[in-house]
Amino acid sequence: MNLGVVPTLALVVPKINYWAILPDLILIGGALAVLALSSLTGRRFPAIWYSVSTAFLALATLGSALYLWFDITGKHHHAFVAIDAGIAVDGFSQLITMLVAATLFLVALSAPGYLRREGAGGPEFYVLSMLSASGAVLMGSANDLIVMFLGLEVLSIALYVMAGSNLKAIASGEAALKYFILGAFSSAIFLYGIALTYGSTGSTNLASIANYLAKNLLEHNGVLLAGAALMLLGFGFKVALVPFHAWSPDVYQGSPTPSVAFMSSVAKAAGFAGLIRVFYSALPTLRLDWQPVLWVLSVATLLVGSVLAVVQTDVKRMLAYSSISHAGFILIGLVAANPSGIAGSLYYLFTYSFLAVGSFTVVALVAGKGDSNHSLASYRGLSKRHPYLAAAMALMLIAQAGIPFTTGFLGKFYVLAAATDAHSYALALIAILSSVIAAFFYLRLGVLMYAPDGGELAVAPAVASGSASGSAQAGSASSAAATALAGTELLDAEDELLPVTRKGSWFAVPDDRGGDPILDDPAMAGSGVALVVSGDEAISGEVVNGPGAVGELRAPEIIDVPSSEKAGRDIGAAISIAICCTVTVFFGVFPSMLIDFAKQAKLLF
């Protein structure tokens, strides 16, 4: 094949099938329309309209993807390529689109509460999330490496801005910078990988690459392998595979929590969609080369993710490492490299995004104003203060731990079945054992929420059982130091917090067993008393000095909203969490529909 001669052709504009890219059009058009409208009207719309319109657009995207899904899975129809074979409209791409749209919908519902707490009412968050989602959709349906790169960049650049969108928090800026620099670096590497792949196969089209490799045996495939490796690195960065994961805990910790909810599921879905399409569709002939590499990456990701999550004291960092470990699971499907493996990965991605959004939404609510209470200690006794919130969090954690009758278990089962089918018994065993390690930190959070005095293991393992309250004290004191800044901020906001009422919040159902009289009393709470609530005995309290202790104490109360906006303050978040919980349990008990959905989401090639 003579690659040296560049044919001189007039630029031919391909015929554009607008139906095929309808979901993308809705997202991009919607984003621009919202942006334009808000600029033209001078932000006169109440902030809630941005959320509602984004949710509506997300549903429209979901509907259009569903339409395309039924179109291509119907009896006389089949998947097709569009726009000069740059876009593949197949079950796979439509499933990714639906996943992204569903995540967008949930985040759009839960964001307004957060934005209002932070005093940021503008449309930027929604516009950026829609643009980012359009990039993810593009990545999911890309049938060409250039289109893939386009999607990756649209997805990423919007995410960088979302990570830094909390202008008040230094951590947010740090997260954005870190994410941007590393992300830009990985994009460049990815692009170089595309170039090398193009150089050795003569095409950027995935189907052409696969065809070319199927028909020709490369005598020296070093360049192609290097290209594949660099592309793997690019994707690996996006989905946070070990060893390309270092950015993720920092970015998760620093970014605004709704942005984290969004990126943890959308970026992961898009990255895996690209990874699967490139390696499974375009490079199946190299399988024997990439399979062992992915095996190693998968094992490393599983183990590093779960082991490092155990030692985290910040819930967002913990969930970041847990999401790394989940990435390891999703990768198993691709390592298995059989159709049921791909279906398993898709199923895992789909159900995991609900879990991620659900848990991060709870985290955002617990974090309260300032988005700062992420220490494990903020969750101490949550079940007493906010039973529904605690129950939702417990469900999300149980599902992530892979306990039956949740989608989390079936996801693990699906990929493990694929691995067993491919005779990768060792991988299956390592994966399931790593999920046992992971169960530890999910359970630890559960114990903190449900057994505040019995959770001494959770914060200070060395302390003997006799001094439960003492160790709890130590726990809160140590994390108090970490959140000292938060403490002072909270004190500043005290005036706004005082009129808090339990009835004001959707979650804070009045607790007639009378959770904790002192905690309930804002006047007492303001006086710097740190409390340890013990299950059946009386409440023991101890005065602790320092603003951090106050921050610890006040943390939970901030979930309740100021009385001025009692009604409906967090209804959006509540609906979002409720949807996540419902999906998790319903499809955990009646799994057939979703499992077959993932099975039908086949790749075109």
Add this chain to the structure above:
Amino acid sequence: MFAAASPLLMGLSVSSHTKAFGFPILTVIVAIPAISAAVMFALPKAMEKAAQWLAFAASLATLLCAAILAFRFKAGPTGYQFVTKHWWVKTFGISWNLGVDGISVFLVLMTAFIVPIVLAGTNVTENRRSYAAWMLLLEAACLASFMALDVFLFFVAFELTLIPAYFLIAAYGQGRRGFASIKFFIYTLFGSAFLLVAILVVAFSYQAKTGHLSFDLIQLSSLHLLSTSTAKWLFVAFTIAFAVKAPIFPFHTWSPDAYEAAPTGGSVALSAIMAKLGTYGIIRFDFALFPKATVDLAPIFLTLGVVGILYGAIVAAVQKDLKRLVAFSSLSHIGFIVLGLFAFTSQSITGGILQMVNHGILTAGLFLLLGMIYERRKTNKISELSGLQKAAPVLAGTFTLVMLASVGLPGLNGFVGEFLILIGTFATHRWWAVVATSGVILAAVYLLWAYQRVFHRKAEGENAKVADMSWRERAVLLPIVVAIVFIGVYPRPFLSRITPTANAMVKRALIVGDAKVNQTVTGFNTTITHQAQQGKNNPDPLIKSAHNSVAQNIPAKNNKEALAK
């Protein structure tokens, strides 16, 4: 269905009269507690009292259904009865597949029997609604595990038991409950990890052979799927999960912590019901799927069982806390069950299965009594208790009876099971039986010693003022006492239903498994297997033969009238 003549299917097929009972009673038995639990979580807090009554009513309804099931259960046939099968996840060949045989029917009955007693007899100080709901969910999960004929269904039900148990310990326990709940959960999850992978390997081996994926136990055990070495590995993987749950000797360390930290109801549920999932899993899945590997590796587990008997008993003797003492005595008793199961004789397996039921009833009684002591004295430390007998004679008397049954006094239920186990084991594994018998003596040592320290001696301080059992508490323990005496005096209704299944199991292991066992079997056991083989098509002589042989070989002085029949 399947050809009944195939030796592979012996005792595993679906009984022919299954269709006679149109009502899906097994599904109902699982559904009642499961749905009630869901309803109770949804009930508002204001209806806590109503929720408690609802829970109790639901558990009684479950018991009623389980009792109907036990009465309608045909004693003769060896296969599964009342089978219901519906697709659940068709893509994976997973079905909602329930059925009972002579083993599971009594475990179902025992579970349904204990839960209402626990609900009536234990109390928590707060959030009673969730407490009862968790208890019912635990019951549903255990019942589903006992009746599941689909390996996947078994696994999910087996795993689901962790959630209610975790919350029961973490939210309602005492002492180091956070630590204990996590330790228990992680330990069990660790075991299940191997189980899940092994289940997948078995299912995909079946797929490789037949072309379709299935998790149906009957289908999976109907073929020679696995090479001998693979089967051994898988057997080990399965058995680790069951050994952790039971717990069998080196895997037991979670249990004293969990039993101690759990509330009374939680301890009962953990030790009486959930522990049986482990031993049940061994019988149901190890024996069915890997008969040869089970027979080959039996000596290891026999040894672990004996070590467990002695170790549990010795460690129990030096415990300072009564709940930990019962936990270790439980380890010792589970050791007997393991011994019985792996000795592979008709009597020992029958005894093992009966002992599972007995152990459930006995530990339930013991933990309930300890709960009553705890309510009065707010401690279970032996050093702080003394002379309770004076102030609470009824409590002491009931404790004595339950304790003596646990020691294995003739006429009470513990004796029947342990005796059958020992005599069955003696036939094939003489020395194991001889050593294990000393466990009976040790049981008398640690229980009587503890009894002496707690109930005898001089009552000092608070101990002199404890209240005796209230009428409610007496009503709670009455069914347990009745069951202890009834099984001890008249075990026939139980044995007549367990024995055919146990016989079929031994026979299957002899044919499918290893001829080695056949040679080592001596005396009356050979007769059993011979008779069993002759009576293959006619279940009745089978039972008779089993009973005759039991009767012949039990020394007359110990022979309760029931056994003689």
